[in-house]
Amino acid sequence: AQSVTQPDIHITVSEGASLELRCNYSYGATPYLFWYVQSPGQGLQLLLKYFSGDTLVQGIKGFEAEFKRSQSSFNLRKPSVHWSDAAEYFCAVVTNFGNEKLTFGTGTRLTIIP
Amino acid sequence: GAVVSQHPSRVICKSGTSVKIECRSLDFQATTMFWYRQFPKQSLMLMATSNEGSKATYEQGVEKDKFLINHASLTLSTLTVTSAHPEDSSFYICSAVLGTHTDTQYFGPGTRLTVL
Numbered sequence: 001a002q003s004v005t006q007p008d009i010h011i012t013v014s015e016g017a018s019l020e021l022r023c024n025y026s027y028g029a030t031p032y033l034f035w036y037v038q039s040p041g042q043g044l045q046l047l048l049k050y051f052s053g054d055t056l057v058q059g060i061k062g063f064e065a066e067f068k069r070s071q072s073s074f075n076l077r078k079p080s081v082h083w084s085d086a087a088e089y090f091c092a093v094v095t096n097f098g099n100e101k102l103t104f105g106t107g108t109r110l111t112i113i114p
Numbered sequence: 115g116a117v118v119s120q121h122p123s124r125v126i127c128k129s130g131t132s133v134k135i136e137c138r139s140l141d142f143q144a145t146t147m148f149w150y151r152q153f154p155k156q157s158l159m160l161m162a163t164s165n166e167g168s169k170a171t172y173e174q175g176v177e178k179d180k181f182l183i184n185h186a187s188l189t190l191s192t193l194t195v196t197s198a199h200p201e202d203s204s205f206y207i208c209s210a211v212l213g214t215h216t217d218t219q220y221f222g223p224g225t226r227l228t229v230l
Contacts, residue, residue, distance in 0.1 A: 016192060036221075043118060043207070043221035044158075090157065100146070102219065104157040 004093050009037040012112050013081050021108050023091030031093040033074040034102070035065055038088040047089075061085070086112045092093035107114060117141055118210050120222035127198055128230055131165045135225045137208030143188035147180070148219065152205040164191040171222035198229045 003026045013019050025031060032051050036044040048059025055067040065076045072089060091105040117140040127133050137147055145166050150158040162183050163171040170183035180202075182194040186199040191210075195202050205226050 011208075039225060041123075044209075044221045045221075046218065049218070100219070101148070101159075101160055101163070103160075105158045107155075 003008065003012065004091055004103055004105035006089075006091055008108045008110045009106070010111065012111040012113060014081050015083055019076075019078045019081045019110070021091075021110070022085065022090050023074045023076065023105060024072050024107075025093050025097045026072065026093075027093065027095050030067075030069060031095045033052050034092040034094075035063070035076045036092060036104075037061075039109075040051075044090065047076070051065075081110075081112055082113070083112045088108055093107070101107060116220045117183045117206065118208065118211055118222040119222045120133050120206075120225050122227045123223060124228075126228045126230065129199050130173060131196055132194055132196045133198055133227060135195070135206055135208075135227075137191045137193070137222050139209070139210040139220070142210070142212050144191075144212065146211040147185060147191040148209045148211075149183060149191070150207045150209070152207060152224070154205075158207060161193075172198055195227065198227070200229045203227055203229045 005024045007022050034049045035047040037047055038044045047063045048057045048065055050057045050067045057065050063078050067074050088109050089109050090107045092102045094100055119138045121136045147164040149161045152158045153154045160173050161164045161176045161219050164184045164185040166188050172178045185191040203225050207224040
């Protein structure tokens with residue numbers, strides 16, 4: 001069965017520092033890949049997605065992610081984090097393209113310190 | 115655009131009662147909506163797929179008689195937790211698929227259910 005792994009449960013980064021959140025998937029083919037952010041009291045917000053084409057994807061809020069087929073990874077990056085980036089981040093995949101069901105990773109909680 | 119609301123945002127009920135949670139797409143029509151459950155500090159687990167005008171499709175292990183889903187219109191899906199028990203306490207989240215753009219789901223803010 002397909003799965004999504006986010007190895008880091010919790011990451012703490014200083015404001016202004018760079019960020020990389022890891023995501024690996026297990027699936028025979030290339031799935032559709034997503035990164036969502038969840039802030040308290042708000043719904044999950046789509047940061048970016050990858051379906052095909054350029055493996056470096058730009059998203060909202062200054063985030064980007066790179067798809068690496070050889071590593072089955074889709075890591076999320078941001079060159080300089082802001083205090084408002086503190087939230088829970090979820091990587092997700094769609095592998096059954098007929099029903100668009102999302103399979104989520106376990107999430108990474110990001111804490112920003114001054 | 116593409117806003118999804120949920121009501122209520124928080125509900126506390128007694129064991130044995132039923133609770134209805136509404137999910138609305140405010141500015142678009144959604145043929146398909148999804149219902150998820152999120153346990154504390156854990157990921158979202160898909161419970162069921164709600165299709166307008168037809169029966170919901172439940173994931174393996176989800177009791178369809180306990181979690182009743184109705185997708186009566188293109189902008190509204192409801193989840194009713196019947197005869198709720200403390201183990202049903204959780205964070206319930208819905209999402210709606212924007213029209214024909216079936217690759218993008220928009221999520222509601224979630225409903226915190228506490229069963230006493």
